[in-house]
Amino acid sequence: MGILVPGAGVIGLTARPKAGVVLIGTGGTIAGRGASPVNTSAYDCSVLSIDDILADLPAAASIADISAEQLFQSGSENFGSAQLLQLGKRISSLLKRDDVDGVVVTHGTDTIDETAYFLHLTLKSAKPVVVVGAMRPPSALSSDGPLNLYNAIVVAASPLAHGKGTLVVANDEIHTARDVVKTSTFKQEAFRSPYGPLGYIVEGKPVFYRLPARPHTVESEWSIDEIDVLPEIGIVYAHGGMNDSMVRAMLDSGVKALIYAATGNGNVATSVVASLVDARARGIHVVRGSRTGGGMVIRNAAQPDDHYDWLVTDDQVPHKARILMMLALTGEHNARTLQNAFLTY
């Protein structure tokens, strides 16, 4: 039983005066420090603890009852399956607690879109999980770190964010983990979703304008509590003058699937086709994607996928298609089921 707050959704009748939010620190630029305030791009990453970061944001205490813990202290370019699994399992156990209403993960921006997508597909809870980073360290002029973190806590504490999956908050915007991609090496407006953000944070209040259309969290077929190993998956990036050496190098690397970040709408150079056919003959799934960063790759259009038993990524960018394929391969391996994962999620 709950009460309906206009525009806010249902809040339990026994709701505490402030939401309980747990911050998990993992490093990144949001935990970085430069030698001078003008060092917006050259600085030491992952040096401030989550307690240091929180101590510099006293205003956060007015939003929620906050506790903080440090899980990693590293740039996200170093994160792999071990970190994804450890982080996911920790968040899962936190979300089961009655005194935890939401979780915020401070994270490097390089792979924030991959981690967020992994959590979006594997956490079995409607409680908000927000992954947040910064493009400038807290020591820099006009750092985006403090406001991004403040806004992330606002969203994690808000009933409005319930049931919307894992979110990435940056630059006043709320993005769904399914769509968001890092698109700049240095700009504060680095995060883009091809169909636009779900909403904004304005004057410390979240405002949503749309919902994620595809299943996630409680509706997804994967649960972090049931996954202990993730398969290796490689990405080959296509370019003009492409030959088959990169694909051939992967054949003996132990990968279970290969995402081919093809040119345009999934075209495969004639010089590469035979190596991808060989990959599939050796049991490696081949997934045609696109390096363009926008639009879908259509099955059987640029290549006869049915004939080769290849898959397509739909509209997912190659590095996030890799996350989805890792999860898809934890279950049934037939091509139809795997293809369906791309068309569903």
Ligand code: DAS
């Ligand atoms: N070192 C990068 C990372 O941790 C940079 C960043 O956080 O923005 O992803």
